Amino acid sequence: MTADYRGRQVYFVGGGIASLAGAAFLVRDCGFPGEQIHIIEEMKILGGSNDGAGNGNEGYVIRGGRMLNDETYENTWNLLSSIPSLEHPGLSVREEIIAFDTAHPTHSNARLVNKDGQVEDVTSMGFDMVDRMAMLKLIMTPEAKMGKARINDWFGPHFFETNFWYMWATTFAFQPWHSAVELKRYMIRFMHEFPRIHTLEGVTRTPYNQYDSIILPLHKYLEGFGVDFDMKCTVTDLDFKEGEGITVTRMHIVKAGAEMVVDIADGDLVIITNGSMTESSSLGSMTSAPELNGKGSSWKLWERIAAKKPGLGNPSSFDDHIEGSKWESFTVTCQDSRFFDLMEAFSRNKAGSGALVTFKDSSWLMSIVLAHQPHFRNQPEHVKVFWGYGLFPDRVGDYVKKPMAECTGEEILTELLHHLKFEKDMDAIIASANCIPCMMPFITAQFMPREITDRPEVVPAGSTNLAFISQFCEIPDDVVFTEEYSVRAARMAVYKLLGINKPVEPIHHYHYDVRTLLQGFVTSFR
Incomplete structure (x- = not known):
């Protein structure tokens, strides 16, 4: 009835x-x-x-990318x-x-890049036994006993220098001062992604x-x-x-x-x-x-x-801590394929087949991603668009000696091109590009300790x-x-x-799957 x-x-x-x-x-x-x-x-x-707006002449803007x-x-x-x-x-x-994602699978060959512009080997998570024991304790401790603990209350300094942290933190935008409860939930909910975090094969892309x-x-x-x-x-x-x-x-x-x-x-x-x-x-x-x-x-x-x-x-736990929840993204609209050609050769990934490329030694902890083109319905064929962000916008850049938050789009692009060692092509890339930065005060407010x-x-x-x-x-x-x-x-x-008597799709508990647990255990010792 x-x-x-x-x-x-x-x-x-x-x-x-x-x-x-x-x-x-x-x-x-x-x-x-x-x-x-x-x-x-x-x-x-x-x-x-x-969101996603703009045009080929004035430039496109994506405040954030959803994986x-x-x-x-x-x-x-x-x-x-x-x-x-x-x-x-x-x-x-x-x-x-699903049809698009099947035709354009993700398998990153360049997840982390060091200060010398070299792609790092990330097959090892980089954990020591202290890190492994802290992670195990985190997963096993009930949320009610964790309160407002921060991630850096739970782990020592070594953890934040591991390949795992650089990849996990930039994939999900975690900061050391964010909630340990939220990291725990992520580790459980995405436990099946742990063994492939270095390639991000589990990402499902939209056209x-x-x-x-x-x-x-x-x-x-x-x-x-x-x-x-x-x-x-x-x-x-x-x-x-x-x-x-x-x-x-x-x-x-x-x-x-x-x-x-x-x-x-x-x-x-x-x-x-x-x-x-x-x-x-x-x-x-x-x-x-x-x-x-x-x-x-x-x-x-x-x-x-x-x-x-x-x-x-x-709401005060989330909206009264802008210094801990803000970061800055940027969308770059290129009028030719020069940057994309260089980046595809550097990363050994065609646009849309890779994932976040993180510059682990950058002061801003900057990452970029090249999506499959076109990324907008109205995007002209010759135009290319990519997106990036920096987790530490208040730190002074390594090449542009200003905090990211005070930088123009040209200065952000300049910093990026130096990290990639694309100096020879820098002037030509900047001349044909429009980099639009975006400051977001509350972008990780949901991760604040609570x-x-x-x-x-x-x-x-x-x-x-x-x-x-x-x-x-x-x-x-x-x-x-x-x-x-x-x-x-x-x-x-x-x-x-x-009062509708219909089921909501249940949460899959992959941490109860023996094969997932075994894969995660093996990965932690790589």
Whole structure:
């Protein structure tokens, strides 16, 4: 028997992949009317952190690159199996991605590069027995006993000089001062990737950047159901019913400079993306450095509502530590193939077949990756685009004697070309390139040390109509900084608030697989 949803409204605050996924689960699995689903987004474009924009003349920008994984993205693949491809009639986005990834497999031949511009042998993880015992203890210690311990509270100095750390940290963007609990979760969730971290063969690539490959098809799918997209609209506060329990009664919004109020009726739902990794990001140019901005609307909204009701988390653990959560990325648009030709010869990988190339001795701990071209739907044939980032933007460069955060795009590109020893071609590469740097104050805020209650539950205890679906809600055993975390949270929220008796795809526990454990053990002694 079909449920009667007449008159009920669902409001998603934020237009990232979590909200789009939640809306898709509503129409697909719940039979909820699309015109009664409202996605409220502050920016003029959907996608949140799954962005990708620009053109061949003015340059492209990708704030971050998302690496998917076939074994651990259980709900993401379930969702994308229902979304039609934009380019291949009869195929789903999931089938399209698998076909592309099968045709363009990843196997990096140049994961780490030293200060002499030489590719390092990374077949050994570089552990000593102290490192191995600390790792074993980390995996076996219950989270409740770890509290707000940092990774560098758990491991000694030697661990942070191992090949493993350089590869793992730059693949997932961990810093030594980040949460040991989050590293533990990653080691368990991605244990099957441990033996192939030096080649990143487990990465599943999309045909284009994630906006073009995932967000656009999702958007079109939802448009077909009449979902309402309210753009350039900011939710500033929520009012709650007095007394115990959590029931949203009113939503405060600002649109075109005007303050408005939306009454939340009985049966309506409010599903929030609380906090944002890429909020307050700032772009530079070839001649200017990006600015460092402070908190934006998603953080301020979370702070306001958390102060009103218990059980809604503690945003301060995540948004009051910009010095520990920021880093800087850069997107380079080349008008010819010179850099790509040199890089393919250097790395022994054609563009799209390699992975992150990390300059382990660089002061900025800089990495770059060359995706399969074209990386954008509208990319001209002669244009090539690559992406990179630095984990330590406040450190002075090895060749450009300024902190990365103060560097122009040209200076960042200059530093990179020196690390690659491409000096002979430097002037020609820079003359034909546009490097756009991007400072992101909260990009690893989700990794900051936290208490177990600092992230609210997807549907907090006592909630009748409120859920959280960001990287800052709590899903036991799963790992933040992934597409899967957002999609899983959205599915959990929708099913629970509507009382849908359907299973959410379970988390695969590879650490209980004997073969995976044996492979990991052998790898740790390489």
